[in-house]
Amino acid sequence: MLRLPQHEGATASAATVFPVTADTDSTEDGLAEAFRAVTRRLRHRTGEALAPWDVTPGQSRALGVLIRHGALRLSALAEHLRIAPRSATEVVDDLETRGLVRRRPDPADRRATLVAPTEEGTRAGAAIHAARRAAAEELFGRLAPTDREQLARILRTLRD
Template sequence: MTADDHAPGPPQQVGADEESLAESFWAVTRRLRHLSRQTLEPWEINPGQARALGVLVRHGAMRLSALAEHLRIAPRSATEVVDGLAERGLVARHPDPVDRRATLVAPTDEGLRVGAAIRAARHAEAERLFGGLDPTDRVHLARILRTLRD
């Protein structure tokens, strides 16, 4: 037996496996994005606006800078997102009672209603997408995704 008999497989094979995994992951990501856009169509809201509304529904009124931090976007981008939501009547700006120079953004009653409807629709969308997995696979996938996220 030579040393070559114990050598690992060719590097191309490992790369091909990794590429296949990455491509599969991106394909699922594209599918999820497409489903998300479809789910949001009835409310004429984009995914960034839906995320911002969700943060405001969960956490209540906050400054734009805090919203930008939650969304991990630039404050200028948060302003644009909030402007779009305000035009639809889903959020409103109010003076901060602690610092009158600052402004708080809060969901309106309509924003709370739409936020709850979007959350329910997204839950149903996720059930359709992941419902084909058996419970054990779902637990493993959730663990793997949390590991990759963190």
């Protein structure tokens, strides 16, 4: 049986955790659940699409950023990916192990390191990008172009 943590003086019941009142609008709950379901479906399809390269979605995003922007410091890569610098280091470590990126000294500051895609990384990155686009198209292709544009605008608003 699942036990929920209890706080002193608190009692938990479905009615107190998820109160239903005349003011409750189930639209928010339905919207949140629909968003989670679409996110799960997109993650699943993306994972399947990336399987041939044995990279994670985060690694594929990092490789894409490096291909688009060229050599970057780890801190700049982390900013592009909106992740912590330590997480960017782990992503780059994994990509470097696979031979998809390489580190080199920054000519502007010998203390700093730049990360750049290798030739193999650039080739793999192009194929990965195409596979990710195909997975997204499989999901979003059912929407009319105007609906896709509106959804993209809404998601950018929520992201920022």
